[in-house]
Amino acid sequence: MSEKKPALWLRIFSFLVYVYIYLPILILIVFSFNTQKLNIRWEGFTFKWYEVLFNDSNVMLATRNTLLIAFISTLVATVIGTMAALALQRYRFPGYALTESVLYIPVIIPEVVMGISLLAFFALIKFQLGLVTITLSHIAFNIPFVALVVRARLHGFDKSIEEASMDLGANELTTFWRVTLPTIMPGVLSGAMLAFTLSLDDYVITYFTAGPGATTLPLRVFSMV
Template sequence: MNRKFAKWSQYIYISMIFIFLYLPILVIVIYSFNQAKTGSLWTGVTFEWYERLFNDTDVIFAFKNSLTIAIVSSFISTVIGTIGAVGLYKYSFKGKSIIELLLNITIVIPEIILGIALLSYFSQFQINFGIGTLILSHVTFSIPFVLIVVRARFSGFDSYIEDAAMDLGATRLKVFFTIILPNIVPAVFTGAMIAFILSFDDVIINFFVSGPESTTLPIKVFSMLRFGLSPEINALCTVMLIITFVILITGECIKLVSQKRL
């Protein structure tokens, strides 16, 4: 009896957590199809808000900016973060532990502080705010996430495999591309996904370092909220959720395929 009660208690507890996490998201998705202009009253199903959304040139422009910034910044941060992780794994040097500590600190620094710091930096050097400053800023806060994820992958890596390959005549470059890289591919994709989503959804840093012609999708949502919550905002949030889920599912599929090949 006690075991059965404990089992059901676990199910109820887990269900409550999922309800708490996903019920607000579900409400947004449902009310994005609501005919009423106010979110408090349900009057019927419509796709009008999605039609308006896809015909809104400002939203499309902001979406293109967000997508461009996210793709470029996630690619750069993935390359730099992966190289950094390999360097921290393979080489021992003075100050290595301090560098790793500073990387961890970078992750927990509030975004508003980082945003103000970047604003001050770009202003000091008189750099025009726009797509370029956004990409540089997103690379700055994304690199530590990629580096830590890839670095964690090396914790279970057998370094004797590298030594054996080099004893058989393989060069360091060949060892990297044939042994190290295939083993860290899942972590690299995970880091890239994290970097992309962090960039695509960022609001605070975008607010500080964006220019008049570089409005991103999250900033567009924020500006639309000043006039109240509308079904069009719900539709836009639903589209952003779908994009995020598609990226996550695609990344997981790539990880599974790469793991099967190992």
């Protein structure tokens, strides 16, 4: 679109939207230093709540769990999802259309439905709910997002550089590691970042697949609100 300066009303409106987006978070940050417990009035500056937080072993455990789940699910989903993106973008194979549409399911069904379906499934096969079921579920919803992002990156991939690499004597594996992967790396990284963020932020799926004792930070925060 053109670079003509946006109209004044549009600039004012947009500024107000940014205020709307940022105000709640700024207020939250400011009041986290408030001495008053109920957060209604500003009474004085304190680090007390942070001290309380860092000395709360439950919060620390939940933080560890959250990071562990996010890290493992991101790693697995990124590897598997990138493979899927390569397969869908470059190959035609039996069952192509089916896999492609199945891949979209977690993106287009409400989270609550996916949550209860996983809960029912784990209950049916008598799989003990806990960190493992949370991680398995996070991988399941992360694979499609990674695959979609990497696929978008592969879209403009110039295959001739791979052919050049093969012509110069590299085998398929070397070509993949030295040419293909570095080229699609930005896509893989943004897919991984998206997966990590989704996992860290997830409340709904975690809520249904967490067993007793397995708490993540979002669950912990919810119980404190």
